[in-house]
Amino acid sequence: MSxxxxxxxxxxxxxxxxxxxxxxxxxxxxxxxxxxxWAAEREALVTQAVAEADEIMALRRTDFAxxxxxxxxxKFGLVYATALPFxxxxxxxxxxxxxxxxxxxxxxxxxxxxxxxxxxIFDAHAAGxxxxxxxxxxxxxxxxxxxxxxxxxxxxxxxxxxxxxxxxGSARFQLAHPVQAGRLILARAAVRGGGMLAAMTAIAVTxxxxxxxxxxxxxxxxALVTSAxxxxxxxxxxxxxxxxxxxxxxALAMGTAWLAVTILIPAMSAAAANLGAAPPSAMAxxxxxxxxxxxxxxxxxxxxxxxxxxxxGRAYPASLWHSRREIQQRDSRLRxxxxxxxxxxxxxxxxxxxxxxxxxxVVTQDALDRIAGTDATRxxxxxxxxxxxxxxxxxxxxxxxxxxxLLTLADYDSGLPRFAFAEPSRAGPLTRDVAALLLIASLVxxxxxxxxxxxxxxxx
Amino acid sequence: MGRPLATTxxxxxxxxxxxDRRLFLLGFALLLLLCTAGLTGAALHARQEAxxxxxxxxxxxxxxxxxxxNPHGAAHxxxxxxxxxSPLAAFDPGLLPQLGTSLKLEAHASNPAxxxxxxxxxxxxxxxxxxxxxxxQVLAPLLIILSGFAAFAGxxxxxxxxxxxxxxxxxxxxxxxxxxxFGGLAVGLVAVAALAxxxxxxxxxxxxxxxxxxxxxxxxxxxxxxxxxxxxxGASAAFTSARxxxxxxLAFWAVAxxxxxxIAPSIAESLAPTLSGPAFEAAVTKQMREGPSGHDPxxxxxxxxxxxxxxxxGVSRIEDLPIDFNGVALFHGEALSTxxxxxxxxxxxxxxxxxxxxxxxxxxLSPLQAIRPWSRALAGSDQHAHRxxxxxxELFRYELVQGLNRAIIFRPRxxxxxxxxxxxxxxxxxxxxxxxxxxxxxALSRHGPDLAILGAWxxxxxxxxxxxGSRLGRSNA
Numbered sequence: 001m002s003x004x005x006x007x008x009x010x011x012x013x014x015x016x017x018x019x020x021x022x023x024x025x026x027x028x029x030x031x032x033x034x035x036x037x038w039a040a041e042r043e044a045l046v047t048q049a050v051a052e053a054d055e056i057m058a059l060r061r062t063d064f065a066x067x068x069x070x071x072x073x074x075k076f077g078l079v080y081a082t083a084l085p086f087x088x089x090x091x092x093x094x095x096x097x098x099x100x101x102x103x104x105x106x107x108x109x110x111x112x113x114x115x116x117x118x119x120x121i122f123d124a125h126a127a128g129x130x131x132x133x134x135x136x137x138x139x140x141x142x143x144x145x146x147x148x149x150x151x152x153x154x155x156x157x158x159x160x161x162x163x164x165x166x167x168x169g170s171a172r173f174q175l176a177h178p179v180q181a182g183r184l185i186l187a188r189a190a191v192r193g194g195g196m197l198a199a200m201t202a203i204a205v206t207x208x209x210x211x212x213x214x215x216x217x218x219x220x221x222x223a224l225v226t227s228a229x230x231x232x233x234x235x236x237x238x239x240x241x242x243x244x245x246x247x248x249x250x251a252l253a254m255g256t257a258w259l260a261v262t263i264l265i266p267a268m269s270a271a272a273a274n275l276g277a278a279p280p281s282a283m284a285x286x287x288x289x290x291x292x293x294x295x296x297x298x299x300x301x302x303x304x305x306x307x308x309x310x311x312x313g314r315a316y317p318a319s320l321w322h323s324r325r326e327i328q329q330r331d332s333r334l335r336x337x338x339x340x341x342x343x344x345x346x347x348x349x350x351x352x353x354x355x356x357x358x359x360x361x362v363v364t365q366d367a368l369d370r371i372a373g374t375d376a377t378r379x380x381x382x383x384x385x386x387x388x389x390x391x392x393x394x395x396x397x398x399x400x401x402x403x404x405x406l407l408t409l410a411d412y413d414s415g416l417p418r419f420a421f422a423e424p425s426r427a428g429p430l431t432r433d434v435a436a437l438l439l440i441a442s443l444v445x446x447x448x449x450x451x452x453x454x455x456x457x458x459x460x
Numbered sequence: 461m462g463r464p465l466a467t468t469x470x471x472x473x474x475x476x477x478x479x480d481r482r483l484f485l486l487g488f489a490l491l492l493l494l495c496t497a498g499l500t501g502a503a504l505h506a507r508q509e510a511x512x513x514x515x516x517x518x519x520x521x522x523x524x525x526x527x528x529x530n531p532h533g534a535a536h537x538x539x540x541x542x543x544x545x546s547p548l549a550a551f552d553p554g555l556l557p558q559l560g561t562s563l564k565l566e567a568h569a570s571n572p573a574x575x576x577x578x579x580x581x582x583x584x585x586x587x588x589x590x591x592x593x594x595x596x597q598v599l600a601p602l603l604i605i606l607s608g609f610a611a612f613a614g615x616x617x618x619x620x621x622x623x624x625x626x627x628x629x630x631x632x633x634x635x636x637x638x639x640x641x642f643g644g645l646a647v648g649l650v651a652v653a654a655l656a657x658x659x660x661x662x663x664x665x666x667x668x669x670x671x672x673x674x675x676x677x678x679x680x681x682x683x684x685x686x687x688x689x690x691x692x693x694g695a696s697a698a699f700t701s702a703r704x705x706x707x708x709x710l711a712f713w714a715v716a717x718x719x720x721x722x723i724a725p726s727i728a729e730s731l732a733p734t735l736s737g738p739a740f741e742a743a744v745t746k747q748m749r750e751g752p753s754g755h756d757p758x759x760x761x762x763x764x765x766x767x768x769x770x771x772x773x774g775v776s777r778i779e780d781l782p783i784d785f786n787g788v789a790l791f792h793g794e795a796l797s798t799x800x801x802x803x804x805x806x807x808x809x810x811x812x813x814x815x816x817x818x819x820x821x822x823x824x825l826s827p828l829q830a831i832r833p834w835s836r837a838l839a840g841s842d843q844h845a846h847r848x849x850x851x852x853x854e855l856f857r858y859e860l861v862q863g864l865n866r867a868i869i870f871r872p873r874x875x876x877x878x879x880x881x882x883x884x885x886x887x888x889x890x891x892x893x894x895x896x897x898x899x900x901x902x903a904l905s906r907h908g909p910d911l912a913i914l915g916a917w918x919x920x921x922x923x924x925x926x927x928x929g930s931r932l933g934r935s936n937a
């Protein structure tokens with residue numbers, strides 16, 4: 001009987017392995033259900049926010065038609081392009097149920113109007129009313145199961161796969177056989193840990209398929225990231241088993257490693273990011289924007305008063321022509337403030353992003369968020385695209401003003417221009433994440449290989 | 461005879477704990493981290509509070525600098541309130557990162573607080589912080605488990621337990637002594653945390669009430685950590701293999717501190733769902749449009765108000781009114797929208813309270829579900845303290861906006877067109893917002909059940925330890 005077969009039988013007969021797989025299946029099943037529910041609610045939230053523009057237009061159309069029927073002339077917001085409401089929404093990615101990620105830390109929709117400062121279009125959607133306790137605890141999604149539970153179960157399966165035999169004396173017997181020590185240990189870890197990892201990955205993929213995930217590329221990426229992360233833990237178990245002689249010490253060492261990788265290093269990295277590149281003060285930003293806005297208003301006060309009573313002689317009143325000039329001044333005055341604030345936040349985010357490489361758990365979380373489309377990069381791409389769309393809609397309104405064009409019933413029926421989100425590429429960051437996981441695993445394996453060079457005597 | 465023996469066992473166990481270099485280092489590292497986090501947190505809190513006070517004073521200046529402005533325009537320009545935080549938040553930030561730090565007060569809308577610390581985060585932010593409270597909630601129990609899992613099982617494996625029993629030490633006495641030693645470890649950890657937090661509170665300029673709250677918080681942590689000490693010794697006595705005891709204790713720790721706290725809020729949210737932001741706004745807007753009854757359209761309400769106002773002043777034309785009807789319409793509209801917002805927010809907060817009640821039920825599985833709300837509430841970093849701030853701010857907002865609307869109603873009559881301009885700083889000169897911090901007494905009574913749950917956990921864990929200890933006597937005698 002080969003070495004692999006023997007270890008396979010040992011693992012198969014171990015009831016703990018079956019119990020752990022069952023636990024994982026239950027946790028993954030619950031997580032996928034919870035994730036699917038969250039993703040559906042998220043989609044509904046975005047749909048509702050986007051539909052608001054159509055609802056407003058439908059109400060205005062009714063008023064417009066009623067006035068026409070009465071023989072009156074529709075006025076103000078019913079006819080001016082400057083009052084047009086637009087909405088932009090960030091749709092779910094195909095595998096959104098995998099991870100809530102950073103989705104709840106960024107606005108998922110924007111309320112746009114031609115004269116509104118493009119940097120304030122997210123304000124109404126910036127703070128949701130989600131239960132803060134749920135946000136603080138974090139969502140029980142599949143990413144959580146993979147990042148925290150999967151390593152715990154792998155540790156339970158492999159933490160003393162060799163040290164236990166050293167303790168009981170059977171390792172001496174195994175090494176007496178004509179087999180290379182390195183091959184023996186690798187094969188045993190691969191069968192026990194690798195088998196467990198493959199089974200857990202298959203369970204997780206099946207759960208996603210049952211929940212309706214169909215995008216093959218995302219599922220394959222998910223399996224790849226999960227396997228790479230699991231491999232790191234198996235390799236770590238090999239290394240620790242080569243250094244410790246007692247089962248209990250191996251358990252303590254693996255437990256400490258888990259604690260460090262999943263809790264301590266991420267928490268310390270977050271603290272380091274806050275110290276190294278503290279986010280800019282929201283209070284100072286708010287005050288600066290308001291003060292600058294007041295300055296522009298004060299500079300235009302006389303002109304605004306005059307415009308309120310002046311006749312423009314065109315389709316749009318003088319007050320709107322004045323507002324057009326004033327908002328352009330306001331936006332160019334506020335732009336440096338917005339940019340400085342965004343730059344400050346970006347510096348903080350960049351540092352935090354780099355620090356993720358200190359912990360394989362954070363790298364994995366980042367990769368899973370990117371696969372789920374709930375990562376910061378995608379949320380920021382939405383913000384940039386929505387701001388650009390707001391700029392386009394302002395130009396549209398200006399164009400109508402220049403042409404003295406007022407809204408007609410036909411305009412209401414033809415509908416508003418729509419925002420369409422263009423997916424940013426995730427290939428670069430995902431490649432870096434997977435490469436980092438494999439590199440860390442390789443480094444740990446190399447250290448284990450050095451230990452093995454000492455010969456079998458060092459393993460007893 | 462019994463007491464001195466138990467004291468001897470406790471003293472011996474304490475010496476063993478202190479001599480274990482690995483545990484000593486781990487414990488020292490934990491305490492160092494805890495003290496560092498507490499003191500730096502307090503320094504940070506003091507700096508942020510100073511910035512907040514400056515920011516609030518600057519905001520008041522900006523409001524005053526508006527000069528002549530239309531009062532309704534000023535009500536839309538609005539004011540900002542920057543939320544103060546309790547000095548105890550340096551010990552337990554609780555839900556503060558998830559709750560907004562600034563609030564825009566404006567006409568027609570009761571806004572949620574914005575600028576949450578979690579906004580604009582990265583994958584790193586999914587892993588949480590390392591506040592002193594988190595260390596006591598998650599890491600300290602682990603240290604206790606690692607210190608005590610072999611207290612009986614290890615000695616059994618080495619044959620020392622048999623010797624101790626043969627020397628005349630009863631199993632109950634052994635358990636009492638070790639429980640005293642490990643209980644001492646738990647209380648010692650809490651005492652150091654309390655001293656560090658006390659020093660931090662002093663730095664942050666805390667009041668006597670805050671120091672009192674800190675003592676109550678620490679009483680909860682003492683019960684919490686004592687529970688883990690008793691469970692650890694119980695498991696060590698119940699299982700002859702240290703490995704089995706360790707694996708089971710680590711599994712309990714993972715379930716109690718990591719999994720239940722994450723599953724419970726999700727289940728509570730699905731059992732007692734609350735409205736999302738857009739759904740909430742849509743519900744308020746719909747009621748504004750259709751009236752609270754759903755059959756009283758906005759136009760009809762306005763027409764009725766116009767007719768009533770003209771009747772009250774005995775005029776037949778709106779132009780003949782001695783007051784500005786636009787202001788009257790704004791005043792009534794504000795009253796209606798405010799009542800609608802208050803009703804919907806009350807329903808939302810009740811939903812949060814129902815979720816909290818459901819989560820309290822999970823304290824049967826994990827004592828963390830009791831210590832966490834206890835600690836947050838007394839630290840003033842929970843949803844309730846936030847709600848209290850928002851409700852006080854809402855009262856201030858209403859008075860501010862209606863003050864501006866009154867100015868429009870009674871504005872001087874003058875000839876000529878153009879918007880009405882007034883000195884809004886003068887109109888709102890008396891408007892001052894001085895929030896009252898949440899009452900610690902009220903927090904104590906609201907979270908009394910959590911302390912009772914912690915007490916029950918400690919009692920049951922102690923009973924379990926002694927029950928396992930008595931079995932130990934029978935199997936090893």
